[in-house]
């Protein structure tokens with residue numbers, strides 16, 4: 001008997017568009033539960049556009065795709081918030097609310113999706129802060145934290161809904177190498193505990209230090225290191 005679960009992301013012959021321009025075509029890949037995958041490619045090659053397609057910020061017009069249990073081609077606008085609750089989204093700029101504490105930043109998200117019970121909110125916040133190693137930071141203001149700590153809070157925020165996948169667009173871009181390394185270790189722990197991670201990056205040093213599967217946007221197509229070998233070079237990235 002097989003206990004394998006279905007992929008958390010599955011794309012078949014997908015095209016990615018910006019306005020009427022085709023950015024990528026013929027994109028097919030699966031991401032399994034707990035898998036860690038890098039997304040690379042030159043500036044403008046389509047990484048962010050692909051990620052936006054996955055969280056329904058760009059419509060799926062060609063091919064078929066599912067994320068968690070959502071079929072993107074048939075996704076009604078009203079269902080988009082529910083899709084996004086299954087995805088933790090992390091960007092390079094931290095996007096914390098600087099006029100409130102860490103705990104208030106996190107409770108804001110839970111309240112927005114209908115959590116009301118104060119003790120449950122407090123418990124969930126404490127769980128995610130523990131997970132990112134910052135359980136003592138709940139009552140601090142974001143400006144009292146370092147850049148790396150702020151990014152950990154953003155990761156904690158992305159984990160609030162127990163997502164099946166974290167989608168991260170250049171999450172280490174503004175961090176110095178040692179701090180970036182800490183964030184990578186956190187991502188590895190997160191993927192080891194069953195949440196898939198799809199991370200767009202230009203940082204090939206990080207990929208060499210934490211080697212995992214790589215998807216590469218190149219000349220309007222997607223290359224997959226699970227299926228073919230391709231060169232890694234820091235030139236032009």
Ligand SMILES: Nc1ncnc2c1ncn2[C@@H]1O[C@H](COP(=O)(O)OP(=O)(O)OP(=O)(O)O)[C@@H](O)[C@H]1O
Nearest residue numbers: 018019023041042043044045046047048049050217
């Ligand atoms: N909002 C937009 N409207 C129209 N075209 C866009 C938009 N955003 C991006 N594009 C175009 O789509 C193409 C892919 O851009 P995208 O941002 O996906 O690339 P990227 O690989 O993420 O680049 P970077 O590494 O610089 O973030 C580029 O040609 C870009 O100019």
